[in-house]
Amino acid sequence: MPAFRVTVCRGGWPLVVLEFAGALAAILAAAYLFTNAVEMLGGRLELGQGAVGSVLAAVGTALPETMIPVVAILGAALAGGDAGVAGEIGIGAILGAPFLLATLAMFVVGASAYGFRDRREHGAEIRCKQEKADFPWCRVSAKDVTVDEETIARDVLFFLIFFAVATVVGLVALPFAAKVAVAVLLIAAYAY
Structure with a gap:
């Protein structure tokens, strides 16, 4: 017995195309509203652009990918479906979306x-803040790009440490309590 069932649309291809166009319009409208809502929320909370983009927008855009495994697992549990297939769908959604x-x-x-x-002659150049830059691609002296090396170093170090922790926990068999502790640690790390 197959693990899934194929349903044939009775309305034909015009109905499928119409549904696809409607879904695309709904996605575009939701993206427009989401972008404005994130900017307004960031302004009301008096957050910087970096915090708005890296926290609010990231969490909001990750919610659909997060809901796929949740719906798959809950759907199997509530509707009496195959838990193994639901688990595979969840794992596929979690691992496949980033790739x-x-x-x-x-x-x-x-x-x-x-x-x-x-397209344009100066399109390959990065304008640097300093008159003489150590980078070979900085050919124009201007104040268009300001690189805050301390912030970049802190953010990259934070990412590498916690991404390595999450990767190890995903690959190594650990007791459930240890996984919960690491999950709490990873969520608490956002306060940093």
């Missing part, structure tokens, strides 16, 4: 860089 997004983002950035490389 898909990273692969797609790399392709879009690479294709854009290749496609627009000859």
Whole structure:
């Protein structure tokens, strides 16, 4: 017996295309509202742009990927479905979404860089704050880009430490209590 069932649409292809267009319009409208809501919330909480982008927008955009495994597991538990299949769906959603997004983002950035490389002459240069920069790509002296090395170093170190912890916990068999403790630690790390 197959683990899933294929349902055939009775309305035909026009109905499928119409539903797809409606879903796309709903997604675009929701993205527009979400972006404005995040900016307004960040302004009311008097947060900087970095905090708004790295915390509020990141949490909000991660919610759909988070809900897929939750719905799969709860749907199997409440509807009496196969828990093993639900677990596989959840694991696939958790592990697959970042790889898909990273692969797609790399392709879009690479294709854009290749496609627009000859668009304007100064498009390949980064304007640096300092008159003489140590970087070979800084050819123009201006105050367009300000690099805060201390903030970047702190953020990268924070990411590397906690990403390594999360990776190890995901790969090593640990008791449930240890996994809960690490989960609490990772959530508490956002306060830093």
